[in-house]
Amino acid sequence: MSEAGQGISSEGLLVVIWTLASVSTVLLAGRLLIRSIVLKSFHLDDMFGAISWLLMMLVMIIATVELPLSYQYSSILIGESPAPPESELENMAIRLRKWDVASETCFWTSLFCVKLSFMFLYKIAFCPRNKYNRVWSWSLIYIVLCYGTCLIGVYGQCGDAINLFSYEECITPYVALLQSRLVWVDYFFNVTSDIVVIALPMPVIWRLNMGTKQKLALSAICSLAMITIAFETVRSVKLHQLDSHLTNLYSYLELLVSVLISQLPSYRFLISPSEKDREYRRLFWSRVTMRSYHSGFSGYSMQNFDRTPRATESWGTTHSTIRGREVPSPISINTK
Template identity: 25%
Template structure:
């Protein structure tokens, strides 16, 4: 039965799982019915939440066998089952955190302008995935046979110390959180939009700073992995791992549900408004685009880059942010500047 610190840990984990789940249906509704641009990042986001759920479930099972209590007060069979289920839960946490951050990376790939932005995001995602998978594997083969890791009655030999890799993973997760939170402040200022809109979008995309702080705290608590009193000394690590994963999901989910917020609060309806997006090559210094049928009240902004101009067109109070989020829908709705549109280059 749950006892000791296990009660607090499991309660926090289920609370984090429930809070982060709120964003799952809200995000799906927003992307399917409001923005109409369901993408890969949405499926990756949902997968990350499933991993958080599995993490919580296995830690609850571990708590039933004694997680959160001193290992000296547990029967050997109970302690073995507690550690075994805790290790399974930690594996889901390690992979889930990487998946959640990859979801944000894929989302950022849809709205960044510069080529080096895309390259840096891909490097961050791929490297984080490699470190996460490597740490998860080493976690289970640090001793052979693997049963000797969680059952002291089974003789085994040490293959590799997993703590340095866990510290590397924790540090890299925090670094990726920091970079993904900082990146919007770099490219958002190139958009020709109101300062209030820039700040609103940049802040919503930069909530990952909170996950970065959680990741730093979790990394500090990694010392519990080497403790002989594993079921008790890893409580803080387990809690902060769940908090970091949940906060990452919340930070990733909030920017994508802002269009739904605008519909509810401001009454803007994307069904009645159309947005478009176009990219055209800027082979020289500047370009001038002639567009026809631009209704009064339409807004447009450009994000200029080396050799490329990103042109976003918004109609009927369609927010710039909603256009950013819904770029993948550009082939279905709204104004799109195609090849037949006259493009002149002036110097």
């Protein structure tokens, strides 16, 4: 099939998005398995991670259904295909808009669920810090407001929401100007909320009592959102310029990579050199391979994540014994 001015065929686009969606599905399944074995429970970050994956899959399903019509419509607009009667073209445009509104709603909701997943992961890891809690709360409020603003952009792209599916109302010069501005409004709130998610844990990470390599690794995981900011930047520029070349690809990549990244923190213990994480690995692989496992490591379940700050502080002063050596409890987070 022709690329219809979009820089990639519909078949090629579907191969790319479903390949990444499959990788995200495997990572989510692994995340839930790891949490069920190591943590023995699930938390809000897991819930938002699962919701973001579910909505991402809905976006992929909508894309699969919508793409043939989208490419047909684009082919007509650029003159590759003969133009049908005006009424038929209007019907195609309205059908596409209905699919787009559903897809964009799921897109933004999934994207911000990824951010909420990271936010609640931070909450679990750094909850004893009262000053951090205040910053975290204000950051959460800002992210929710950004999400609401992006949804307003979806339903207000033709001015009043009542005109959203009116062909005549959506092709006026006023709407064209409004849409060009909404592109940058969405960009600003999406990117600034990403920056909040990236920057929020950095001061705490660099005060932790751990090696520089571990700090860099944690910082790198939190900074992976810079990849999605790059996709969002390119996508917004192309939308502003009314350039459809690879625009859909960048949009889907932004969402797919975001959901994929949100699953990665659960796998950190598989490569961490700390004694605590080595015990987690032994526990995890023993459960996966159905082997018996015995350890004097008393804190591997990490159930203390649900403890109050006072209880957590108390646990931070206790120690476990491994092969006759004293090591800090796995949930203690000591600052320099």
